[in-house]
Amino acid sequence: MAGSAPGGAPASIETRLPAEAIKAVPVRHYGRWLSGVIVIALLVALVYAFAQGNVQWHAVPDKLFDNTVVQGAGRTLMITVLAMVLGVVLGVVLAVMRMSKNPVTSGVAWLYIWFFRGTPVYVQLLLWFNLALIFPILNIPFIYKNEMTDVMTPFMCALLGLGLNEAAYMAEICRAGIQSVDEGQAEASHALGMTQSKTMRRVVLPQALRVIIPPTGNEFINMLKTSSLTVAVTYPELLRATSSIGSTSYAVMEMLFVASIWYIAMTSVFSVGQFYLERRYSRGTSRSLAATPWQKVKANMGSLRSLGRVS
Template identity: 75%
Template sequence: MTDKLDKGTDGARPAAAVSKDDGPASAAPAVIKAIPVRHYGRYVSAVVVLALVGLLINAFATAEKIQWQAVGDYVFDSTVLAGAGRTLLISVLAMVMGVVLGVVLAVMRLSKNPVTSWVAWVYIWFFRGTPVYVQLLLWFNLALIFPMLNLGPLYKDEMVDVMTPFMAALLGLGLNEAAYMAEICRAGLQSVDDGQTEAAHALGMSHGKTLRRIVIPQAMRVIVPPTGNEFLNMLKTSSLVYAVTYNELLRATSTIGSTSYAVMEMLFVACIWYLVITSVFSVGQYYLERRFARGSSRNLPATPWQKIKVNMMAFSRERSSTV
């Protein structure tokens, strides 16, 4: 019997064959007690960071020259709220201008026409290579070069009346944003496989219809995330229009600070409103990205509201089972 068991593959004895000489059956393995590695450096660094943060908070909280009551008094001041509304308005309008013009420039850049491609490249090169602050000042002082805006029979007026602070802010922010959006849109359009365009042309679709119905919807998955970041950046960059005397949030708070001698307090108020506006739009960007990611990912992570709903359902089931 033992000889038959010894004749396994390659002469090896099967593991299941146990002779009488092998002793008793294998005993249960001993319980292994896993001792986690202690990371003392993490504890030390956490204590140091918390201590520094505590010292920083305590320094601002106990500063005698900061009137924290003034911060609370002016957060919902009508002048501050009007400035926040103008900041939101100029940011949205400039972003819309940047997105529309950016799509046009991206299509021009990808065009086989060398003239349109070259013009788009020069535009992007200039507006990306010069600071936004300088561009705002150029638009605001355009009347020094062109005292009159003469469009023939269509429109004629003095440049000072045309180039208002609002118009200078809109052109300065919108045209600069268009250069960055052009590169974002170009990357998104190039991310779509060429086979999609060839298939659409084989079905008889024109180039424009293929772009609108096939290419751009698929490119939105790549375009939307950086566009959201650009809009959040636009909300903060809009503070530069202070230079062209547009009465947005920073200028409104600075005006109050100069008259009430609460300069730092009003800067804190401006920071609070910038954080509130950017946080609200960050939530919107999160859900917008999820919507355009549906076609590329089947298993999207649950949203915070979905997690709360699942936890509540699990709690109700557990409670009903115990009853």
């Protein structure tokens, strides 16, 4: 017969046993291991094929930091940065013009974007390079007069060809960023007495940067690689520098490997910077920030250790 607990409540005759801990066994994904082995085998086969090829591998490290190559890489970075600055500034102007209620202004912006997005960069570079065939003399009354061949240097052709083309793409990126800002922001600014230009500068554009900056990083990396097309206008950038060395040393493929290493190194550095820039501007818009490369490595190492313990 059960006794009574203090206060008149009947005492429980059942004994509560602790719940047994659940032993979770990770599922073994044999398909992942099989696909990993296949990929590694293909990579080994590719490396072996190049190792057996007729390649002067000693020329790659010998010429990797050659003075001409390093100077070409520096000119590649310089033309990339300057063309990107020109493209961003002109792209913002074109985006504002494109969204203008003035049909002439928006029409001119649309025509610019239509032309420069519709023609290849290579063709545009050649158009600037051969502009002297149409206009032998550049004559701006009372301001400047000179032969077009002296004005359109390889550097100027590269800057205009890359920068003006990039402006067309940046205009669409900026327009998408501006349109992502709620219209109520601009309406509230106008209600406070702010002009259209001041509203754009102080209210709309700062908020639009969250959308504009990530794809701008992609455009910069793409510009870095597209700059190799300036070899068509004899601009002495990285590809032209390595090609010149390859043609005189009969190491054409080897110098192309050198150029590829430099391009990969530069794009990798800027890709890391782009990752952290995107991560910074994603704060407040996503519940959790993307894992950094080091955090991903630690997580993968932890999963490998757990699989080793299970096996």
